Every structure is written in structure tokens, then in C-alpha cells.
Amino acid sequence: MALRFEILGRFNRARAAQLTLPHFGCQTPLFMPVGTQGTIKGLATNQLEEIGCQIILGNTYHLALRPTSELIDELGGLHKFMNWPRALLTDSGGFQMVSLLHLADITEKGVTFQSPVDGKPMLLTPEESIQIQNRIGADIIMALDDVVKTTITGPRIEEAMYRTLRWIDRCIAAHKRPHEQNLFGIVQGGLDPVLRDICVRGLVERNLPGYAIGGLAGGESKDSFWRVVAQCTAALPEDKPRYVMGVGYPLDIVVCSALGADMYDCVYPTRTARFGTALVPEGVLKLKHKAMADDTRPIDPTCACMVCKNYTRAYIHCLVTKDAMGSQLLSYHNLYYMMKLSRDLHTSIIQERFPEFVCEFLQKMFPEGNVPEWVCNAMEVAGIDISCCCGKTSGIDLLLLQ
Amino acid sequence: MKFAVKAWNNGRARSGVLQLGRCPSPIETPSLLLSTRKGLPFFIPPDFLPSLPSPDSHLLQVCPLHFLEGLSPKTISNIGGLHQMLGLHDYVLAAVGRDSIQCLPECNSTNKIGASFETPCGRLLIKPVEYMELISSLRPNLWATLADEVPTWVSEKRNKTSVDRTIRWLDECIALSPAGGAVFGAIVGGSSIEERQRCAQEVAGRNVSGYWIGGFGLGESMDERPALLNAVTDTLAEEKPRLICGLGLPEEVLQGVAAGIDLFDSVYIYHLTLGGFALTFPLDGLDVNESDFQQSDFGSDPTKINLRATVYRKDPSPIIKSCSCYTCQNHTKAYINHLLNVHEMLAQILLEIHNTHHYLGFFRAIRAAVKSGNFEQFRQQFIEGRRDRLAVAAAAQA
Numbered sequence: 045m046a047l048r049f050e051i052l053g054r055f056n057r058a059r060a061a062q063l064t065l066p067h068f069g070c071q072t073p074l075f076m077p078v079g080t081q082g083t084i085k086g087l088a089t090n091q092l093e094e095i096g097c098q099i100i101l102g103n104t105y106h107l108a109l110r111p112t113s114e115l116i117d118e119l120g121g122l123h124k125f126m127n128w129p130r131a132l133l134t135d136s137g138g139f140q141m142v143s144l145l146h147l148a149d150i151t152e153k154g155v156t157f158q159s160p161v162d163g164k165p166m167l168l169t170p171e172e173s174i175q176i177q178n179r180i181g182a183d184i185i186m187a188l189d190d191v192v193k194t195t196i197t198g199p200r201i202e203e204a205m206y207r208t209l210r211w212i213d214r215c216i217a218a219h220k221r222p223h224e225q226n227l228f229g230i231v232q233g234g235l236d237p238v239l240r241d242i243c244v245r246g247l248v249e250r251n252l253p254g255y256a257i258g259g260l261a262g263g264e265s266k267d268s269f270w271r272v273v274a275q276c277t278a279a280l281p282e283d284k285p286r287y288v289m290g291v292g293y294p295l296d297i298v299v300c301s302a303l304g305a306d307m308y309d310c311v312y313p314t315r316t317a318r319f320g321t322a323l324v325p326e327g328v329l330k331l332k333h334k335a336m337a338d339d340t341r342p343i344d345p346t347c348a349c350m351v352c353k354n355y356t357r358a359y360i361h362c363l364v365t366k367d368a369m370g371s372q373l374l375s376y377h378n379l380y381y382m383m384k385l386s387r388d389l390h391t392s393i394i395q396e397r398f399p400e401f402v403c404e405f406l407q408k409m410f411p412e413g414n415v416p417e418w419v420c421n422a423m424e425v426a427g428i429d430i431s432c433c434c435g436k437t438s439g440i441d442l443l444l445l446q
Numbered sequence: 447m448k449f450a451v452k453a454w455n456n457g458r459a460r461s462g463v464l465q466l467g468r469c470p471s472p473i474e475t476p477s478l479l480l481s482t483r484k485g486l487p488f489f490i491p492p493d494f495l496p497s498l499p500s501p502d503s504h505l506l507q508v509c510p511l512h513f514l515e516g517l518s519p520k521t522i523s524n525i526g527g528l529h530q531m532l533g534l535h536d537y538v539l540a541a542v543g544r545d546s547i548q549c550l551p552e553c554n555s556t557n558k559i560g561a562s563f564e565t566p567c568g569r570l571l572i573k574p575v576e577y578m579e580l581i582s583s584l585r586p587n588l589w590a591t592l593a594d595e596v597p598t599w600v601s602e603k604r605n606k607t608s609v610d611r612t613i614r615w616l617d618e619c620i621a622l623s624p625a626g627g628a629v630f631g632a633i634v635g636g637s638s639i640e641e642r643q644r645c646a647q648e649v650a651g652r653n654v655s656g657y658w659i660g661g662f663g664l665g666e667s668m669d670e671r672p673a674l675l676n677a678v679t680d681t682l683a684e685e686k687p688r689l690i691c692g693l694g695l696p697e698e699v700l701q702g703v704a705a706g707i708d709l710f711d712s713v714y715i716y717h718l719t720l721g722g723f724a725l726t727f728p729l730d731g732l733d734v735n736e737s738d739f740q741q742s743d744f745g746s747d748p749t750k751i752n753l754r755a756t757v758y759r760k761d762p763s764p765i766i767k768s769c770s771c772y773t774c775q776n777h778t779k780a781y782i783n784h785l786l787n788v789h790e791m792l793a794q795i796l797l798e799i800h801n802t803h804h805y806l807g808f809f810r811a812i813r814a815a816v817k818s819g820n821f822e823q824f825r826q827q828f829i830e831g832r833r834d835r836l837a838v839a840a841a842a843q844a
């Protein structure tokens with residue numbers, strides 16, 4: 045185990061912790077931006093430090109293709125290669141194959157896929173995934189799991205869950221740098237509470253440095269989503285970090301943190317920036333919209349980032365989707381927003397005002413009081429009273445309730 | 447605006463000091479104006495601008511036509527003009543109609559009412575009154591009057607017309623000019639020495655703070671350029687600064703300096719950056735630095751390297767070991783090669799930072815040479831050094 049996880053504060057299930065990794069001491073809850081190919085699109089590493097990024101994610105599949113894990117290893121690991129002094133996490137590569145390649149096929153041996161380089165069939169085994177990740181050298185590496193879409197039902201879900209458990213042992217056995225890199229196991233089991241339970245127990249028995257909740261954020265209903273998170277966080281050990289994979293909407297992060305999750309990753313903040321959308325406390329601001337052309341306010345008047353301090357919506361409007369600088373500036377703001385959200389979650393838990401923070405957050409996002417029902421349900425389980433934000437029920441909600 | 451020439455070399459080359467706006471300290475010339483897209487560098491994020499050499503990097507060229515897309519002059523005025531809109535309060539912003547990259551003069555569609563440009567939003571015809579409306583809302587520190595620029599291959603008659611129009615528009619622009627902002631009178635004349643002189647004479651007779659020399663980089667040869675440049679600069683008042691558009695390569699800049707040009711645009715950096723090139727020519731003493739130059743590196747020459755080349759795939763060294771720019775202090779050639787291979791924007795950010803830094807260093811070396819009276823020697827050394835190294839490279843490849 046190459047990490048320390050100290051809980052500094054709690055509110056019911058929510059926790060704020062210090063997660064000490066080989067390259068950085070992080071504060072949770074935290075959001076990890078995705079730097080697929082060894083760079084966060086359009087941002088330099090010292091900007092990422094300035095924004096407050098603690099861990100960034102690299103995609104094993106892409107890095108293994110270019111520049112290859114052997115080259116990264118030869119040049120001293122990914123930290124050195126991209127000159128990022130803080131923490132890194134790599135995924136197993138399996139998810140990318142299944143989602144990007146039509147011809148990926150999963151068998152007991154591993155994930156078979158058609159090489160995008162020469163079209164030949166290739167096999168990614170759990171051993172190989174770990175070997176590649178050992179070469180890349182991230183602080184946290186992920187076990188290869190059998191990924192199935194959450195919307196799939198039937199015996200395939202069960203098969204994938206059991207296979208994930210069998211593969212974790214192969215991953216553990218293959219892991220050559222356990223004192224420098226932390227192998228996280230991934231809880232699978234679809235939306236079936238029984239299967240999720242078996243998977244959590246199986247992984248916890250292996251006493252891993254941390255655990256991820258996988259197979260979510262893939263089109264399931266929000267109600268199913270939070271229930272799986274709530275079930276897993278309740279069953280996972282208190283003293284280990286919990287990472288909900290692929291989650292990146294601010295609202296989802298607040299809900300999952302209330303339920304006791306610690307880490308999140310998603311391409312959303314940077315991808316949506318490239319399409320001209322800014323994250324703001326009220327939700328999103330579409331800067332391409334004509335109304336922005338003469339709006340002389342900053343993107344978010346309450347934001348202290350370099351972009352909001354200097355630029356108007358009108359100026360960003362004339363840059364977005366046309367000039368490189370538009371996506372650079374919006375990505376900067378959006379990541380700043382996500383880092384501020386992470387810090388606010390952390391400090392409000394420590395300062396024992398987490399419920400107040402959640403209420404303020406929900407009030408800004410739902411000024412009409414129309415907080416979605418799944419959020420209300422999740423908050424009830426999290427033991428957070430949000431009745432003050434749900435006061436003014438709008439006409440639309442009344443219609444839906446009837 | 448204050449400008450003073452401090453040193454002369456060989457009768458024409460000169461070094462001076464330019465004081466404008468809220469720039470932290472006077473800017474020495476010859477100097478480079480950084481090209482921008484809508485006021486900010488193409489890729490260098492604004493929070494990185496302070497890491498470039500100062501005050502050298504505090505001159506930015508802005509193309510008013512960029513703002514015809516998406517922003518009204520009224521909104522720009524409401525924001526408070528360019529400096530406020532860009533968050534660049536202590537920068538000198540120079541507005542010039544043509545950006546030489548995406549906004550190019552289109553002489554066939556230019557007519558007596560206005561100048562035509564090819565732009566990313568199609569062909570645009572802009573009248574002096576519209577141009578001045580933009581200038582009034584942008585409030586740049588200095589601006590060039592609207593010009594009718596023509597390439598070298600137009601008829602003598604068309605070239606004469608371009609001079610007539612440019613002078614008429616100069617008067618119109620000055621009549622409409624807002625308070626504040628130094629006016630640089632546009633000079634054209636194509637490849638005709640007589641027309642160049644005529645235009646320069648007319649402009650020199652007007653109430654302008656400086657001169658903007660257009661119509662270069664539009665088809666004239668390197669060999670015919672010195673005579674054309676000299677015809678212009680010999681006609682102009684010595685005490686006013688001269689800004690030129692369209693000379694980019696190091697050799698071209700040296701030609702311009704030799705003719706007495708003070709300010710240059712930096713289109714060259716943009717093209718290098720997009721092509722994956724990094725400038726590597728030595729700046730101190732211009733000695734040959736063979737280790738920086740790889741023969742197998744396609745497209746490179748002794749002044750620059752192509753970071754797309756596979757020789758850099760595993761190269762753990764910075765572009766230039768002694769370079770103090772952010773890129774060289776933080777990243778390797780191998781990393782930039784990877785970023786180029788996977789089409790990541792950070793490649794362009796890092797290359798634009800290094801190339802800008804390096805080219806500003808080149809201008810610093812030019813100023814030092816002019817000030818010490820060695821400009822001609824410096825220029826010869828640079829050109830010969832480059833020729834020799836090209837020959838060495840060609841021999842090695844044969």
C-alpha cells in the first residue's frame with residue numbers, strides 16, 4: 045500500500061480526508077480532470093497547479109498506443125514525461141477498448157480487440173494492463189474489470205461481476221510496484237444490489253488500498269445511480285478512499301459526496317468547454333448563445349479565476365468554438381469551478397457546515413425549488429435536510445407528481 | 447507617444463526607444479509586434495504573457511476586422527475598449543487592418559468605397575468610416591490608416607490607383623480619428639520605386655505620428671526589396687517610427703532593419719508553430735551549434751527544427767538547453783513530439799511560447815548590434831552562417 049487516508053471531518057456519511065499519495069497530499073472529496081494523452085486539452089501543467097488540480101487521469105489505452113508505455117518508462121514515467129509533479133491515476137484500458145472499438149470481445153483471458161494500428165487481433169489481459177500501468181507509473185492504477193453497460197440486464201451482468209473478482213487476483217499477482225503505486229479494485233454488478241454486494245465483499249477481502257465504484261454514469265436512471273453508490277459506500281471500509289468512476293456533473297458529485305464517496309473523474313468539464321459551455325453555480329452558461337454577444341458581465345461574477353477576473357461573456361462569445369483560445373479559457377474556468385467545488389465540499393465538511401453548503405448549492409441550481417426527486421431521496425439517505433430548498437414547488441413539478 | 451532614435455548604423459539601420467500607453471518601461475526598437483487573434487496570442491494563454499521577456503513582449507498587433515465576427519463596436523465600447531476587453535492594461539496594442547494570416551487584402555474586390563479582405567467569415571469590404579468606427583471602439587494605442595494593398599503583379603495603373611486611394615483614405619481616417627491613439631499613415635506603392643516614393647512623400651506631409659509600410663510580402667522578390675524599402679524610408683521623417691507588415695523570416699527582418707524599419711509583425715512565428723517547428727539558431731555570437739541540428743530531421747534547417755521528426759521521439763532534452771522560456775524550462779522534445787503526434791493543442795501553446803521567446807531574443811541581438819555599431823557584420827554573419835550550415839547539411843545528406 046502506498047497511500048495514507050486520514051479522515052479529517054465527517055457529516056453523517058460524508059467525509060473530508062487527507063489522501064497522501066506518493067506524489068501529492070490530496071484533500072478529498074476531489075475531482076480529477078481527464079488528461080487522456082498525457083495532457084489536459086489546452087492547459088499547461090503549471091496552470092493546472094494554479095487551478096488546484098491534485099490528481100489527473102491518464103488513459104492507459106491511449107498512452108499505450110502513443111507514445112507507448114515502454115517509451116514513457118524509458119523517459120522516467122508519466123510524471124516526468126509530462127512534467128506533472130502532483131498525483132496521477134491511470135485506468136486499466138479495458139473501458140476505452142469496449143467503448144471505442146466495436147470489435148472488442150471479452151473472454152476469461154482478457155479483452156480481445158482489433159489493433160487500431162494494424163487491424164490485427166490483440167489481447168489485453170489483467171496482467172498486461174497492470175504491467176503497462178506499472179510502466180506508466182501513476183500513483184493510483186486501476187484493476188482490469190469486465191465492463192458491461194448498466195442498461196444491459198440478465199446473466200451477462202453476473203458473469204462480468206464474477207469475472208471482475210477473478211481478474212482482481214490476477215491483477216494483484218501481476219502488480220510489481222505495490223510500494224509506489226496503489227491498485228484500486230472496481231466494484232461491478234450492474235444495478236443488482238445482490239451482485240454489487242457480492243462484489244464489494246469479494247474486493248474488501250483482498251484489502252486493497254482503495255476501491256472504485258464502476259459501471260455507472262452510462263445511461264442508467266439517476267435513481268438507480270445514487271442507490272448503487274449509496275449501497276457501495278455503505279459497504280466499503282471507512283478507512284479507504286472510494287472513487288466513483290466517470291462522474292463529473294457538479295450535482296452528481298455533491299450527491300455522491302453526501303453519500304460518502306471521495307473521488308470523481310470525468311471529461312465533462314473540459315469537453316463541454318470545447319463546445320462553448322461554462323459551468324456556473326446556476327448550472328450551465330452557453331456562451332455560443334446570441335444573448336452573450338453584448339453581455340459585459342464575467343462568465344460567473346462570483347468566480348475568482350483568471351478568466352472571470354479578466355474577460356466578459358461577450359469576448360468569450362466571440363472566441364468560443366472558433367478560436368483555440370476560446371476553449372483554452374473556458375476549460376480553465378470549468379476546471380477552476382470543479383476544483384472550487386471540491387474545496388468547498390472538503391472545507392464545509394471540516395467546518396461542520398456541510399448541510400448548509402448542500403442547501404446553498406441546491407438553491408442556486410434550483411432557484412424555483414424544483415430539486416429533482418432523486419436528489420431529495422438521496423439526501424434523505426445521506427441524512428441531510430434539504431427541505432428549505434424544496435419549498436417552492438413549481439407548477440411543472442405538481443403536474444409530474446399527479 | 448514618444449519615440450526617439452538613439453543610434454544609427456550605416457546610414458539607415460537604427461535603434462530607438464518607443465514610449466506608449468501604460469507599458470511598464472520604454473520599448474527599444476527594432477522590435478517585434480506579437481501577432482494576435484482577436485487581441486490575444488493564438489495559443490499562449492494570457493496568464494503566460496508575463497513569463498515572456500519584458501517589456502519586449504508588450505507590443506501586440508490587433509486586427510480590427512477580427513471583431514466584425516460576434517462583437518459589435520458598441521459592446522466593445524461598453525466594455526471599455528481593447529485593453530479592458532483583453533485584460534492587458536500595460537500592453538501596447540497596435541491596430542492594423544491586415545493580419546497577414548487570416549485577414550488578407552483582396553485587391554480585386556477593393557474599390558473606391560473601401561478595402562476588401564479575405565477573412566475567416568468570407569470576403570469583407572470595409573469603408574474608412576466603418577474602419578474608424580472600429581478604431582474608436584477599440585481605442586488602441588496606435589493604429590494604421592486603411593490601405594489599398596496590391597500584389598506586385600498588378601498593372602502600373604492599378605498600382606497608381608492603390609496609392610491614390612490609400613492617400614485619400616488616410617485623409618478620411620485622420621478626419622474621423624478619435625482623440626488619443628497614435629496615427630500611423632499607411633504607405634503602399636507595390637514594386638514601383640516611383641510610386642513608393644510618391645506615397646511616402648504624401649504621407650510624410652500629413653499630420654501622423656508614425657508610418658505603416660504595407661504592400662510587402664505580396665510577391666516581390668528578396669532582391670528587389672532593399673531598393674523599394676530604401677525609397678520609402680529615405681523619404682520619411684527620421685524622428686517617426688516605421689512599422690512594416692509582411693516581412694517575417696530572419697533574413698527579411700534583417701533587410702528591414704538595414705533599411706531603417708523599427709517595428710515588425712510576427713506572422714513567421716505563427717507559421718513555424720503550426721508547422722511543428724521550433725527556432726534553434728544561436729543568439730549569442732551566432733556560432734554554429736551543430737548538436738542542435740539533426741540532418742535526418744526532415745524540414746529542418748540550421749535555424750529551426752521540426753519537432754514532428756521521429757528523431758525527437760525519445761529526446762529527453764529541451765528545445766534549447768540554455769533557453770529560459772517556460773517550454774524549455776519545463777518540457778522535453780520527446781513530450782512535444784508526442785503532443786504533435788496525437789494532435790494535442792498544448793504542442794502549439796509550448797511552441798508559440800518558445801518561438802516568441804526566441805524571436806524576441808533575435809531582436810534583442812539585432813538591437814545590441816545596431817547600438818554597438820556592428821549591425822552589418824551581424825547581418826553578414828547571420829546570413830553566411832546560415833548558408834554555410836545549409837551547405838554542410840546538404841553535403842551530409844548527399
Ligand SMILES: [Zn+2]
Pocket residue numbers: 343344347348349350351352353377380
Ligand atoms: Zn471563472
Ligand SMILES: [Zn+2]
Pocket residue numbers: 765766769770771772773774775799800803
Ligand atoms: Zn525555449
